[in-house]
Amino acid sequence: MLQVKRIREEKKAIIRGLRKRNWTSEQIKILDEILHTDDERRRLQKQLDDLLAENKRLSAQIGQLMAQGKREEAEQLKSKVTAQKEDVRQLEERFEEVKNRLESLLYTVPNCPHRSVPAGRGAEDNKIVRDWKKPFPALPHDALAHWDLAKKYDLFDFELGVKLTGAGFPVYRGKGAKLQRALIQFFLEENIKAGYEEILPPHLVNEDTARGTGQLPDKEGQMYVCERDGLYLIPTAEVPVTNLLRDAIVSESELPICYTAYTPCFRREAGAWGAHVRGLNRVHQFDKVEIVRIEHPQRSYKALLEMVRHVQRLLNKLELPYRIVLLCGGDMGFTSAKTFDFEVWSGAQQRWLEVSSVSNFETFQSYRLQLRYRDAEGKIHLTHTLNGSALALPRIVAALLENNQTPEGIRIPKVLHKYTGFKMIS
């Protein structure tokens, strides 16, 4: 969430940013409402603090009078303080109410896009910053989509998933299962080599954690909930991993802090279903390896590029055709200041599939998380947080199967051989 202080000081820049997210003048008025509400909040806090200070002083006096045995004077003061208690109660109530109102207003404002982010309506306005220049893999015109390849080679089974759980919960089997495990292992090893510490977090988180990274209060509909225990199934490893440092103050020299984690991801995805979300294109449970960075504000955009280059290397090693897309304001996630998407070419479906999203959240998450660092002078500042998929498995698998199909079987990229133990699926 944005800091009120920032809205007050950089209002013009924030309006420019929100315009890129297609905010109307009507919507932008909420900024003024926030500022007014904050003025009121500060006014009430001053009043309340003063009143509490007065009562505190009187109470201390009562203590002294009692010690001196001056009972009557003490009793007099007591009745005075008692009389003020109702004022305190009322002020407290109003203060709480205004504070809550301010918070819920702030929750409705998305992150301010970085100045380099283009304006735009939706996906059609995204900027392709790196296109695939080489030819796509040559496939026969009767090439199979991955869901047909899965049947042919017995790699995963959606009907069985329906039997066990419901639609969108694939059962991987045989070489299909092993391929999953190989990819996870490959990604983790590459990330560790690049300096990320491996984390294996819980797959269920509590409300505070879900709030920390911004899944709550907004997007509870996208998560699976265990109501009885007040827990949420994680939609991404970003949630538990970024929360590791919630309420922490790290020293400047510890930055950057780099984590990587493999977890299953659970998404209810209320969105539309149809032909283009067949097979592994969109599922309720999938595997993903995530990278998370806690960065110094001055270095976060450099870090973002480093993460982009790292994901690029992974895709190169997997020999998959890909392109990098800079998301426009209208297509960017609520919490992000700047996002690059990675899309791989799916040969049989003849379309691009999103396999990674790398974002800088600046202080949008760290403010809520209270994730700060202490500089050399002892001053405390918010860190920047970033994360990216490195990588999400299902669509990688889809592209891999489709692009590498041959009459003899499906060719496994060389880098995976030592993890799969086989070079072909046949």
Place this chain on the structure above:
RNA sequence: GGAGAGGUGCCGGAGUGGUCGAUCGGGCUUGACUCGAAAUCAAGUGUACCCUUGCGGGUACCGUGGGUUCGAAUCCCACCCUCUCCGCCA
């Protein structure tokens, strides 16, 4: 799940109704001593929010949330968590 003990600052550990944001020890920072270091000595060392141009000042926070009281880390209630023992169990 049952019984007991307990949750206090970076750590250890006091505090059982008043001047306690919190004794003390360790750690850390700065200064003195030293060629330098160790040892020693001295001072400092929480966070959030608010007021203030600045100096500085105020409020809240002792697991969480309520309550009692003029006043709560301290008393009462509920919940959460940790440890020990028993039971169950991958």
